[in-house]
Amino acid sequence: MSEPLLSVRGLTKHFPLTRGVVFRRQIGSVQAVDGVSFDLHEGETLGLVGESGCGKSTTARLLMRLIEPTAGEAIYGGEDIFTMSRAQLRRLRRDIQIIFQDPYASLDPRMTVGSIIGEGWEVHPDLVPKGQRRAEVSRLLEQVGLEAGHADRFPHQFSGGQRQRIGIARALAVRPEVLILDEPVSALDVSVQAQVINLIEQLQDEYGFAALFIAHDLSVVRHISDRIAVMYLGKIVESGVADEIYERPAHPYTQALLSAVPSPDPTITRRERIRLEGDVPSPANPPSGCRFRTRCWKADERCAEEEPALVDRFGHGHPSACHYADVSDVIGSSGQE
Amino acid sequence: MNGDYNAATASGRSPLPPGEPVLEVRDLHVEFRTRRGTLRAVNGVSWSLEPGETLAILGESGSGKSVSAQAIMGLIDSPPGFITEGEIRFRGEDLFALSEDRRRRIRGDGVAMVFQDALTALNPVFSVGWQIAETYRVHRGTPKREAYAKAAELLDRVGIPSAHERLNSYPHEFSGGMRQRAMIAMALALDPEVLIADEPTTALDVTVQAQIMDLLTELRSELGMGLVLITHDLAVVAENADRVAVMYAGRIVEEGTVSEVFTEPAHPYTLGLMHSIPPLHRRVAALDPIPGTPPNPARIPPGCPFHPRCAFARQHCREVEPPLERVGEGRASACHYWEEVKGGE
Numbered sequence: 105m106s107e108p109l110l111s112v113r114g115l116t117k118h119f120p121l122t123r124g125v126v127f128r129r130q131i132g133s134v135q136a137v138d139g140v141s142f143d144l145h146e147g148e149t150l151g152l153v154g155e156s157g158c159g160k161s162t163t164a165r166l167l168m169r170l171i172e173p174t175a176g177e178a179i180y181g182g183e184d185i186f187t188m189s190r191a192q193l194r195r196l197r198r199d200i201q202i203i204f205q206d207p208y209a210s211l212d213p214r215m216t217v218g219s220i221i222g223e224g225w226e227v228h229p230d231l232v233p234k235g236q237r238r239a240e241v242s243r244l245l246e247q248v249g250l251e252a253g254h255a256d257r258f259p260h261q262f263s264g265g266q267r268q269r270i271g272i273a274r275a276l277a278v279r280p281e282v283l284i285l286d287e288p289v290s291a292l293d294v295s296v297q298a299q300v301i302n303l304i305e306q307l308q309d310e311y312g313f314a315a316l317f318i319a320h321d322l323s324v325v326r327h328i329s330d331r332i333a334v335m336y337l338g339k340i341v342e343s344g345v346a347d348e349i350y351e352r353p354a355h356p357y358t359q360a361l362l363s364a365v366p367s368p369d370p371t372i373t374r375r376e377r378i379r380l381e382g383d384v385p386s387p388a389n390p391p392s393g394c395r396f397r398t399r400c401w402k403a404d405e406r407c408a409e410e411e412p413a414l415v416d417r418f419g420h421g422h423p424s425a426c427h428y429a430d431v432s433d434v435i436g437s438s439g440q441e
Numbered sequence: 442m443n444g445d446y447n448a449a450t451a452s453g454r455s456p457l458p459p460g461e462p463v464l465e466v467r468d469l470h471v472e473f474r475t476r477r478g479t480l481r482a483v484n485g486v487s488w489s490l491e492p493g494e495t496l497a498i499l500g501e502s503g504s505g506k507s508v509s510a511q512a513i514m515g516l517i518d519s520p521p522g523f524i525t526e527g528e529i530r531f532r533g534e535d536l537f538a539l540s541e542d543r544r545r546r547i548r549g550d551g552v553a554m555v556f557q558d559a560l561t562a563l564n565p566v567f568s569v570g571w572q573i574a575e576t577y578r579v580h581r582g583t584p585k586r587e588a589y590a591k592a593a594e595l596l597d598r599v600g601i602p603s604a605h606e607r608l609n610s611y612p613h614e615f616s617g618g619m620r621q622r623a624m625i626a627m628a629l630a631l632d633p634e635v636l637i638a639d640e641p642t643t644a645l646d647v648t649v650q651a652q653i654m655d656l657l658t659e660l661r662s663e664l665g666m667g668l669v670l671i672t673h674d675l676a677v678v679a680e681n682a683d684r685v686a687v688m689y690a691g692r693i694v695e696e697g698t699v700s701e702v703f704t705e706p707a708h709p710y711t712l713g714l715m716h717s718i719p720p721l722h723r724r725v726a727a728l729d730p731i732p733g734t735p736p737n738p739a740r741i742p743p744g745c746p747f748h749p750r751c752a753f754a755r756q757h758c759r760e761v762e763p764p765l766e767r768v769g770e771g772r773a774s775a776c777h778y779w780e781e782v783k784g785g786e
Contacts, residue, residue, distance in 0.1 A: 155648065369703065436722070
């Protein structure tokens with residue numbers, strides 16, 4: 105495989121928990137992201153899945169340097185994102201673009217759609233010459249399924265799905281190498297969701313950007329991703345090619361997650377559902393050893409003492425972080441073709 | 442863990458004659474009169490619920506799916522909301538023809554509701570135990586100590602661990618799933634015959650979602666309650682409901698048993714929704730979504746409200762609104778060309 109475009113190693117973010125106003129002291133920390141490593145290759149889509157609080161959105165914010173990490177590195181273009189100079193950062197923020205979940209909060213309500221899309225060109229004037237900007241905005245709008253005439257309107261005149269399209273056009277305007285999509289379709293209606301997913305795929309074919317697709321909807325993630333990493337409580341517990349993860353999940357958490365997804369097809373008879381007890385523990389006080397052990401039916405003393413490493417246990421090129429990892433087709437993929 | 446949860450006996454209600462719906466909505470019209478115009482949120486919706494059955498009301502935002510439930514519970518602020526036509530019958534009695542007092546009694550006792558967002562539905566300044574006990578004290582005049590004991594029993598029933606100790610906890614001290622359980626406990630307090638659940642799992646994580654749906658299904662069969670499940674999620678409908686009513690632009694466009702509607706949809710909107718969701722079990726090349734967006738309730742297209750987004754539409758659809766008509770045993774569709782839709786699948 106070629107050199108990765110983005111290489112993340114040991115990424116860690118602990119938010120301090122403090123008490124007191126005048127004499128602030130740290131009483132602990134929320135371990136939002138803890139030692140996350142992954143590679144993103146040119147043109148591919150990596151899906152990052154997990155439930156709320158697993159650290160997937162924090163990972164995105166770290167890579168954008170919207171927040172600073174506690175430890176770890178992210179190598180992009182031979183440089184560590186976290187030690188880049190201001191000039192390098194300016195370039196980075198052109199190369200890595202992000203699209204957020206809430207299309208209502210992520211567009212400035214006082215700017216026209218045209219100026220929102222063209223804003224990046226103020227910082228990077230060499231991208232599009234001034235005289236051609238109007239035409240380029242029109243072209244981008246049409247490309248994301250809107251009309252050239254929409255450039256003079258304001259965000260409130262658009263529906264949620266249309267706003268998400270505007271956000272995509274804004275990101276594409278600076279020709280990014282990497283697009284981070286943080287729950288880009290979760291706030292949209294089912295029919296509109298599918299339109300936006302198709303649009304993202306189509307644009308990726310055309311522009312060739314790599315995508316980090318963060319979502320909690322496992323059907324959507326399977327549809328769009330080449331590879332998938334499953335996160336639980338700040339750590340990646342399993343990763344691999346999409347079909348491997350869905351058809352041969354090895355980590356108990358991945359299995360539970362997949363088996364909990366309801367199926368819209370009443371003719372599919374599910375294998376028995378794995379019922380997880382309780383809730384995700386607090387990241388301020390994660391369990392010792394394996395973080396999933398408090399909800400895991402396989403857990404024993406070893407899991408409390410020894411943290412399982414994320415390693416390829418079956419030679420499938422599909423690492424899992426469980427002492428007792430065992431492949432099981434929980435969604436019954438075979439025989440459903 | 443146990444107790445007498447039989448709805449009919451606990452609240453002194455007689456059993457319904459077989460085949461009699463416990464809750465019935467007939468030709469309901471709800472509109473909101475705003476400065477920008479009149480929004481017809483619900484436009485002639487009818488459905489009925491048998492005791493012990495689960496009816497799903499499926500729709501996207503703005504389809505009117507929640508408004509009809511709010512009308513049943515008397516939760517529509519008026520103005521701007523007005524129920525302009527229709528009947529809501531609980532055990533045959535028309536709610537709108539009853540005295541305010543009797544109506545409140547039915548809404549408190551016979552029909553209960555759980556919401557999507559338990560954090561806003563529960564009162565943040567009272568403990569969870571207090572809020573449940575209050576229900577007994579107000580509606581049944583139960584003494585305080587006994588009311589708390591019943592509250593603990595209910596919390597235990599909905600799967601809250603060490604329920605007795607959690608009585609004094611406040612809603613913010615519960616996790617999302619626990620709060621949802623507490624809200625369900627509160628709704629069950631008076632042994633309702635009908636539970637309306639409005640997007641009960643939308644705000645929850647997948648694994649917790651499954652726990653809550655399992656709990657609702659279990660309670661329904663154990664207590665013999667009818668369940669009205671309002672949701673946008675086709676998969677939740679497929680796995681949990683007996684019958685489904687699909688809503689679009691304030692109307693029911695298709696109705697039938699879940700297995701029939703999902704295997705052989707008879708309305709292009711239902712068909713389009715099914716094509717919009719990627720399957721979990723295999724990969725498809727591209728999704729085939731419905732084009733366009735749901736209509737603004739202030740500007741519903743003439744003729745069939747779905748025609749601008751419909752692949753089957755022709756001139757007739759732009760002019761004449763199709764009524765919801767019977768298209769088979771227990772099935773109805775509001776499409777002029779339902780036979781084509783059904784045959785094409």
